[in-house]
Amino acid sequence: MPDIVVVYHSGYGHTQRMAQAVAEGAGAQLLAIDADGNLPEGGWERLDAADAIVMGSPTYMGGVSWQFKKFADASSKRWFAQAWKDKLFAGFTNSATMNGDKLSTLHYLFTLAMQHGGVWVGTGMMPSNTKAAQRNDVNYVGSSAGAMASTPADASPAEMLPGDLETARRFGQRIAEVAARWAR
Numbered sequence: 738m739p740d741i742v743v744v745y746h747s748g749y750g751h752t753q754r755m756a757q758a759v760a761e762g763a764g765a766q767l768l769a770i771d772a773d774g775n776l777p778e779g780g781w782e783r784l785d786a787a788d789a790i791v792m793g794s795p796t797y798m799g800g801v802s803w804q805f806k807k808f809a810d811a812s813s814k815r816w817f818a819q820a821w822k823d824k825l826f827a828g829f830t831n832s833a834t835m836n837g838d839k840l841s842t843l844h845y846l847f848t849l850a851m852q853h854g855g856v857w858v859g860t861g862m863m864p865s866n867t868k869a870a871q872r873n874d875v876n877y878v879g880s881s882a883g884a885m886a887s888t889p890a891d892a893s894p895a896e897m898l899p900g901d902l903e904t905a906r907r908f909g910q911r912i913a914e915v916a917a918r919w920a921r
């Protein structure tokens with residue numbers, strides 16, 4: 738079994754719910770970045786040991802949250818030593834607006850992964866974009882770079898759309914499958 742860690746920040750619980758779905762699909766452990774932008778005790782060592790690091794952040798003002806950015810900047814210690822070189826990386830985000838500039842967030846996560854010398858895993862999913870498409874179809878938000886969820890601004894985490902959570906779960910499954918092939 739590949740060792741996969743989902744490291745994420747969530748201000749209000751929505752991205753956390755998405756992280757849980759990704760972790761369920763991937764058979765991964767969750768590692769939360771706290772409200773001060775810090776990892777729990779032993780968090781960096783968990784990431785050092787992982788075969789794959791899946792990164793999640795809400796989209797705030799068209800990018801990652803400042804707490805996630807603090808984590809990213811702190812990861813420069815690993816970058817200096819290229820300690821995470823050749824690990825698999827993947828990313829996901831959630832925001833309120835259907836577009837909402839989520840791709841900017843995923844592009845940042847991709848760039849961070851490339852700085853670390855990682856190998857990026859996208860969704861590998863076709864979008865649901867025909868006339869017959871329904872909002873709860875898998876990958877209705879239509880992302881290939883990483884998993885996206887769109888949650889209305891006034892919806893609680895419990896009200897997140899099942900289709901988006903299923904998309905996140907299947908994204909996690911794909912990461913686990915790719916990680917198993919990468920290990921071979």
Ligand SMILES: Cc1cc2nc3c(=O)[nH]c(=O)nc-3n(C[C@H](O)[C@H](O)[C@H](O)COP(=O)(O)O)c2cc1C
Binds near residue numbers: 833837838888
């Ligand atoms: C400071 C801030 C900035 C935000 N910026 C965006 C944005 O650029 N695009 C968008 O679609 N939603 C934006 N939102 C809405 C959040 O992405 C949305 O509420 C999301 O579900 C929050 O996830 P979380 O509960 O994991 O923090 C913003 C919310 C906050 C608090």
